[in-house]
Amino acid sequence: MALPDLTPADVRALAAALGLAPTDDDLLEVTHRLNAMRDALAPLGALPLDEVEPAPPAPEPS
């Protein structure tokens, strides 16, 4: 299910929870970027993710 886009107010609240205070100039662009990233990541949810462990490759392949 597609999630609704975050608003600049949502993003400001999320940022504040992390101790971040984006300027007004930053806020709109950060909102666009975050919504774009959420959209780009959404299709990953349809992949068979449970087939693999959430781990990066080891330095020495087995």
Add this chain to the structure above:
Amino acid sequence: MSAALAFASAAALAARIRSKELSPVALLEAYLARIDRLDGTLRAYITVCREAALAEARRAEQAVARGDRLGPLHGIPIAVKDQLDVAGVRTTAGSRLFADRVATTDAPVIQRLRAAGAVILGKLNLTEFALGGTQQFPYGQPRNPWNPDHDPGGSSSGSGIAAAAALAAATLGEDTGGSVRSPASNCGAVGHRPTWGLVPRTGCVPLCASMDAIGPLTRTVEDAALLLAAIAGPDATDPQMRRRAPDDVMAPLRDGVRGLRIGLVRELTHGPDTDPAARDAVVAAAEVLRTLGARVDEVSLPLVPYAGAAFMALADSEGAGMHLQWLRERGAEYDAGTRRRLLAAALLPAGAYHQATRARALIARQVQAAMTHLDLLVTPTQPGPAPQIASGQTPVRSKADAGGRFFTRRSYTTPFNLAAMPAISLPCGFTASGLPLGLQIAGRRYDDATVLRAAWAYEQATPWHDRRPPE
């Protein structure tokens, strides 16, 4: 000194120094003169180590005169991305935040270059903190030597420029998601991302520990192999290193491609985002490899278009984690593009990071499964030629604008970062307007030798590496 000399390969220059035909000091002075003449426009360098390099070149010359045993890079002026520590020189990482950060020791890769005889010529420009998307470069706007209105690629922007425009004999960059191969493709140079775990990363300002890899950008494939041979191998200071000695990449370089099985990746070559010029150049390159004796077949890897998004969720999240305190306390010192990218990544939920980690494992599994019946994969390095600089300097106006700028392009290089595999970019043609196009060749983990061998065979069979940017 002639441009022909400056554009000669590092291997050829080293041979001339060994035979006393060429003075290391004269060679260095030739590159310094080119930097003085061209770098005001190209802005490849952040720091030119003029006096230190001249002192090193004089010592190199004395060693030749004494008949000392000489390393494979003896007297060769090499410049490195300003993400790598050189003792006594600042490492800015392309950021105002690190304007006064002076390294106290050489990174292991610098120690190894020096041990091979190289002269460290300077530190090269990059996108801020090797992230990509810098809008206003604090140390000057790097420009593509083929057309200064166009992007040289990044994050190792200066490394690509300096290699292509002969502002050094060879360079080093660092590749987390394509940062060696993208500038190689945009600038018409050779860029090799080694297998992750082959080259020590200590003394390199990190971005994403599970993908950062230091690699060469050069004018020829042989030079890339020469530099890789100098910097690869175990190092106790990097816990992610493979513990055994690396394979020899020089001896098999001229063995050709006869009998190799090569897959032309359909989703990246014929995908909806691939420019026809890039597609046609890579299809033609596949035909050259076929003519040279390789078996080339199209292969489908349907998960690779997801690589850009998975990569950005991982690398940007890790970057944001690393920068969080500075974002709170020194946010105004970042370039606006960097700051906004890191702020957005900082707000991604943990579930997205977890999902991207699993997607990475799936993509890596699919790519590595293909390598059970293939020796190499080929793709365009980038979806098209270098875009105009101006197109990346404007603020992001919508989420569609953000998606178009940041995710699509990264799916071409990042599948091999996610899978920890080696991959090279080398020139495979030019657009009608004279911009270079890159061919990407990827191989099995730790089989950098076969990647370089195929790239060398292709390079020798084609004329692209002989072209020089206008001056």
